Amino acid sequence: MTRMVWRRMLSSLFVGACAIAVLVALVPLAFVLFFVLSRGVQALNLDFFTHMPLPVGESGGGMANSIVGTLILTGLAALMAVPVGVMSGVYLSEFPGSRFTSIVRFAADTLNGVPSIVIGVFAYGVAVLPFRQFSALAGGLALGIMMIPIIARTTEELLLLVPGALREGALALGATRARAVFTVIVPAALPGIITGIVLALARVAGETAPLLFTSFNNRFFTTELTQPISSVTVQVFTYAISPYEDWQRQAWAGALVLVTIVFICSLMARLATSRVADMRGR
Amino acid sequence: MTGQIANPSIRLKAPTPTARPTEGAANRERDVKIDVEHLSFFYGAKRALEDISVKIHPNVVTAFIGPSGCGKSTFLRTLNRMNDIIPGARVEGTARIDGNDIYAPGVDVVGLRRRVGMVFQKSNPFPKSIFENVAYGLRINGMAGSKAELAGRVEESLRQAALWDEVKDRLQESALAMSGGQQQRLCIARALAVRPDILLMDEPASALDPIATQRIEELVYDLKKAYTIVIVTHNMQQAARVSDHTAFFWLGRLIEYDRTDKIFTAPAEKLTEDYVTGRFG
DSSP: OHHHHHHHHHHHHHHHHHHHHHHHHHHHHHHHHHHHHHHHHHHOOHHHHHSOOOOTTOOOOOOHHHHHHHHHHHHHHHHHHHHHHHHHHHHHHHSTTSHHHHHHHHHHHHHHHSOHHHHHHHHIIIIIGGGTOOOHHHHHHHHHHHHHHHHHHHHHHHHHHSOHHHHHHHHHTTOOHHHHIIIIIHHHHHHHHHHHHHHHHHHHHTOOHHHHTTTOOOSSOOOOTTSOOOOHHHHHHHHHTSSOHHHHHHHHHHHHHHHHHHHHHHHHHHHHHHHHHHHHHO | OOOOOOOOSSSOOSOOTTSOGGGGGGOOOOOOSEEEEEEEEEETTEEEEEEEEEEEOTTSEEEEEOSTTSSHHHHHHHTTTGGGGSTTEEEEEEEEETTEETTSTTOOHHHHHHHEEEEOSSOOOOSSBHHHHHHHHHHHTTOOSSHHHHHHHHHHHHHHTTOHHHHTTOTTSBGGGSOHHHHHHHHHHHHHHTOOSEEEEESTTTTSOHHHHHHHHHHHHHHTTTSEEEEEOSOHHHHHHHOSEEEEEETTEEEEEEEHHHHHHSOSSHHHHHHHTTSOO
16 A cells, blocks of 8 residues: 555656656746747837838837848748758668768768858858858858758658658559659658758748858848848847847847747648648548 | 469460370460569578469469468569569569560560559558549650540549549549548559559458458459459458469469369369468468
8 A cells, every 4th residue: 555655656756847847948938938029029010021220319110121131041041952952852761771871861960960150151161252242142052051951851751751652653653763752752741841841941040140241231121142131130139239229129029020930930830740640640 | 383274264275285284185275474484582692482483374363372471472573573672682583474574684674564563452542632643654654645535544444443433523632531442443543544464463452341352353353354463362262252363372482373263172282272271371
């Protein structure tokens, strides 16, 4: 009987410990969200999305140029990273046993772990210094390099989940291997791959360090790819470290916009994945 | 260990007196669709099939029976070279279809697989619509010139697989929403769409309920008018019901190959008799 009591106590003890751990993990997230929301909402209005930054001393204004800049930068990054990343993923999953594959996989994992500022330095070296010009292209390159390993590894994992029976079915109908891969296997994994791409986009959209010395910043609205361009993250950074209260408020609003973008992306990815799971489950 | 059948029932060719002496007057050689001689198959160093020789005749159903792991599926998959995709797989001996060695160097494997269709044990519809599943083989082989022709061939195939009436109003729905038996018939329609002349079926009904199984068996019976069918089955009643000829495999060897009624009523080999009467397996 006492043993039973002891067991129950031990069990409750562990359940309690787990609950506390979860709380500890959630508290920082809750605080971040709370502060960003409460401070950001105060400074957020329609002007923030449609107006340009104003000089110090004038209150109001917005981040229209930065928001468009972030969209352009992530778009450029996706343009570079999606084809390379997806094709690498296909290679990794199609030739799983080869030596080169394990090298590529290791390289991708290493690249994934490289601090983003180092990737910024690299992009600075290859795309800024030779032209003596900060540019959107350089910023897109830096973000793209960060996306490639994420997309490649997600694509690989999702392709490996596609049942081998589908490949056999395609081959038995007279499909070549490449045909089977691109008409059956990749389409079967496509919703998942798109989810992976969206998550990678959300991740790089929040990067500041690699943009500081590649796309730099721009007080003006531009869509020139060879010119420095503003981004929400760099603008938030600039405003946040400034001594002016107006600018700090704008920084909070920018932070809220960023968090919202990432949140919406994750949500979309989640919904897409669960729909795929539904389809598979039937 | 015989590799040939002398069956006087249908589609006889001119008599050839030396084919099989024991059959006496009934001894006539019929057309041979698939002619396998001394075929051995290796997974790496492991020999999975040993010296198989067999002649499979057109427009009949040939069943491969035998206990699990006896090599019947492996042998089936050597006939459309599906085993090629297994790393370390190796084939010795010859296998001819319509007289052409399918393992000769330079053989167009893709073309071979189009002519030798295959239905798998577990139905494997693509995660596409019902229509696209059947159209897939036509598209990749460039076999339909126009949209109307494509739609026509899809309908024809679905009718052949006795599925058309059930799906004609929902061709654009996902194939994954169909029942298991319908999915398997869809896979048969998909295989028929590219107009193969041989259909290999690897335990096509083993995952289905008795009603769905019966439909597949009826289908097999109908299809043999137009196709040469080779079916692997675990189920001896099924072999007895649907097949004209039966080959009994055991431990990677072909033990006996004869008319199905003979295999089940008067097998020549003791091993066959023990298996078909349920003494082992």
